Amino acid sequence: MAANVPALTFVVLFLPFMGAVFAPVLTRRFGDKAAWLLALAPFLAFLHFCGFLSEVAAGEVVTGGYAWAPSFNLSFSWFLDGLSLTFALLITGIGTLIVIYSGGYMKGHPDQGRFLSFILLFMGAMLGLVVSDSFLMLFVYWELTSITSFLLIGFDHGREKARRAALQALVVTGGGGLCLLAGLVFLWNITGVTQLSLLVHTEDGLRESPFYLATLLLVLGGAFTKSAQFPFHFWLPNAMEAPTPVSAYLHSATMVKAGVYLLMRLNPVMGATPAWEILLPFFGGITLIAGTFLALRQVDMKLMLAYTTMASLGLLVMLTGFGAPHAVEAAVLYLVAHSLFKGGFFMVVGTVDHEAGDRNVTQLRGLRSAMPITFAAAMLCALSMGGLPLFFGFLAKEEIYAALAAGNPRAVFFTGLAVIGNALMFAVAFAIAIRPFFGPPSANPKSAHEGPVALWLGPAVLAVLGLFGALFSGLAHRYVSSPMASAVSGEKVMIDITTVPHIGMPLVLSVITIGLGAFVFWRLDDARALMVRVLENLGPGPDLGFDHFVSGLVRLSVAITRFVQPGRLEVYITATFILLALTLLVPLVVFDELPGMPAWPENILVQEGAFLLIALIGIVAVLRAKDRLTAIVSLGIQGFAVAVIFLLFGAPDLSFTQFMVETLSVVILALVMTRLRLSPADHRPRRQLLFDACVAVACGLGFGLLLLKSVEAPFDNLLTDFFNAYSKVIAHGANVVNVIIVDFRGTDTLGEIAVVMVTGLAVLALIRVRAAKVTVSQEEEGR
Structure with a gap:
């Protein structure tokens, strides 16, 4: 190239x-x-x-x-x-x-x-x-x-x-x-x-x-x-x-x-597996028969073509998965033929609808003299779709029967499906190509006439290609059919079928197909009435089932939404902490990863024990608090105690951060509580208190066990060495912790800042809404 x-x-x-x-x-x-x-x-x-x-x-x-x-x-x-x-x-x-x-x-x-x-x-x-x-x-x-x-x-x-x-x-x-x-x-x-x-x-x-x-x-x-x-x-x-x-x-x-x-x-x-050769022919065969039967029922020419398209797709899937010699070649030929005659046929129907104002095959008559080019294109497409000689559709149909016809029961069954399907498509094709164009002119919604070149050019070109593709089949096979079949088969394939009929089973089956299709076309109205009765007895199909499925899905979604999102904040928080506890505890138990009991340190310092005791006193104070404001202040006790413990263990940066977070948290929450004037009493029943306590203990136990399991592993100083080596070189900062937060984890820090900012805006909005409600209430009382 x-x-x-x-x-x-x-x-x-x-x-x-x-x-x-x-x-x-x-x-x-x-x-x-x-x-x-x-x-x-x-x-x-x-x-x-x-x-x-x-x-x-x-x-x-x-x-x-x-x-x-x-x-x-x-x-x-x-x-x-x-x-x-x-x-x-x-x-x-x-x-x-x-x-x-x-x-x-x-x-x-x-x-x-x-x-x-x-x-x-x-x-x-x-x-x-x-x-x-x-x-x-x-x-x-x-x-x-x-x-x-x-x-x-x-x-x-x-x-x-x-x-x-x-x-x-x-x-x-x-x-x-x-x-x-x-x-x-x-x-x-x-x-x-x-x-x-x-x-x-x-x-x-x-x-x-x-x-x-x-x-x-x-x-x-x-x-x-x-x-x-x-x-x-x-x-x-x-x-x-x-x-x-x-x-x-x-x-x-x-x-x-x-x-x-x-x-x-x-x-x-x-391909070439039992599952492939069972599923594809089975569903393809059902689609072929269902499509042709449903096409007979229709009077709208677009719907007739739509259902035969469905049938043709079923035939292609059936051939792709059939697994017999020549099945791939048949699928390739039929795919090309179908694209030509069906694309042309749809444009013919569109032109008739555009120029005559109707698509009902039982109402239209006598359009042949008013729309001669459209009629010629329709007839050529029908000849190819019907599989008559000199057209590419004939080559495809002969190859289909050459691939399917054999003596075993499976081949006989699918050959029968192909004959019935092709015969019914023959009837539908000539119903569209003949009925609207022959007979005495009908009273159409519009005065029918030949459309402009833009309307008849497409169907005419595709219809003629369906003819020339068969007449010059050697070129078509050399440049299109054989390379395509080779790609689908995974090996070199040469297609050499021509328009000259060969005496044999495929030709016999073609004659049977044409004869059966001509008979159904002759008795098309009776066949349509029969299909109407049969389908009415079968009841609603999957189309109505789709509506039931969608409506049921909507009702299920509404029920689930109402269950998981009842509009109560306490339910959301409880569900979040339950899921957190399960996430922490279930893997540790299921995979037998529980940590061993840590040894009590021999030489614990007095100050360390004192601040651990202060943290425990803070927890007790939170639980014993009579109002929420006292609970918030008491919650800060253990936060400060933990910050001092960080300091004692050689992490001053982390300790300073903890001090700032705890101070701001207590101040902000206290201010919000005072402005919102929430009820100081806790009205939860004893059962609810016991349940909430279990959830809290489970979360704390989960975090504790996870941390103990983490410290059991040998310390990996790979990241420590990396940050020590590159903080000064890359980020030009001597404070390693600051460099990690600002540079190496800069995006994470930015996200945290964004979260804090959004939270602050939400708090501000709550305060303003509350203040506005109070003002309106006072004005109403004054009136």
Whole structure:
């Protein structure tokens, strides 16, 4: 690589973010034409990544980055192989078309600039996610995609449904992100590496670890929530409350595939285990069938596409974990095909809604003559989604059946799931491509006509790419499919499937799929009515369960808050000291670290014993005090006694500090008590007094035992020697104690000063509030 490529890649990764910064300004200046200017950011990034195609196709990887925190082995680094490069091309290529499409779709919207800024922010987050090499960088971008998708789904924040959908997506994917963070920490501790490019060289160490299953479950928690796998699938259809460009980009071509990307990335090091090959096909298969059945029920074309997207994600997860030959190749082909036809399909539906004013597939008719380009794009997308010859979707479907079809019961079962799922997606695809465009024209809310070039350019390009990708499959496999499959498999893979049908079981299964799909399309209304009845009998699904979960969580939080924060200071203090006592005593007892009984000193000085006795007298005086003011003054007795003991044992600095603290404490507390006019009597019942005494004794005993255990260890003078050697040299101070406080522990001292200052301000506020109340009370009495 050229020397400037790493620096250029660094700039390219931030191009979408820079576009997001300028989007509002350019939109105010140029209106909807600003989208064409902003599309240059992802387009330039697309061209940059195209420059790596030959290098990656030759089996090489492109790495780069910068040290972030070298002492913690953290870096801002990227890693481009067949998998990440393909995703980068999809994100930037489709992203270019989406930005242009957004300019036409959001034309005249007062917040168009904000919308384009959000789209570009998400694009930058997703791009950073798929090229990330370091674990930390991956997680940061992972969470950033959740945040930006929250902004996009809730873009129309005036509608309650949009706000609910955005919050639901954030909660589900954010919770999965926390699982992923824990999984990455496990990976770090098991393998000792923090970069994905190094993780693939750890061989079987991860699989053989006793923490493999825990790591796998945590990673699956992140991947399944992001890619809408059952039972976390409900957020994806609800996210269709977002404007259609968001649906076309986030929820078909990019964000929802982040989980699939993660599973594909980890397949070489976590795959080929029983847990992997059981969990992924099982949940992927359920998601596939559930998505297609739910899609049949819908009449809103966006929801039909949303549920088939969920089904397609399930199919990808099932293939990634199936473990059979050609399963990875099938997943790779289907991922690319799905991104093309589903992104185009969503934009078609958005154009129909924008120009005809409706998305109901049962109401729209006769749009073919009014919207010929949109119809052509819809038909090409349907042909690819249906898996018909001459389209990239056909290559994917043939490879799927080649991977799944076998004689064992497991293969037969999952092959059946794939046939049913693909057939139902065939029916949904042609329902959207045919029903709104054929038949006598219907009375639409708007006078339908072909949209501007910004609306039909995106779906037309993606639909044509689905055709050309299959016709020129040799080039597509050489530069995209084979390098991607090699990265997912962890070994060299060559894909050579073409559009020429091969006689065999895959072709037979394709014919069965098309026949079953055509039959369901013919009886689509009956199939929809059947699914409505079935789902009504099944009762509410996980979407309603999410509402119950959130409401229950809120009630639980309120109950816990009321219990632990009742608004009484004495409860807070008591809880704090109980926790302190447990923290001190439990480890000493559980780990058998209790100290031995210290020997009584033989030659104790009279003055030392006298001041110990004075300290004990001070404690007795505190306990016997009749009012709080006397107790405060008595408390100072033992404080001064301890200060003298420090002085006798050769710590004058510490003694002086103790004198100052005790003096100020007694004076300040006495002044506060007199101003607040607190009741002098202690109304605590005997039971409460006994409980408080036990807590106090436990805390004192804990501190005493901890100090005795500390002094049992041999004295380590390492710090003493350090401070003696460097206080004069570094801090230029002869007084070692002062140097430690002011220089070596300067930040700590600053924090202590800040605490004292805040406490003083709080005391001042209390006094003023009390004084104000007294004044108001006196005025009321005067009236």
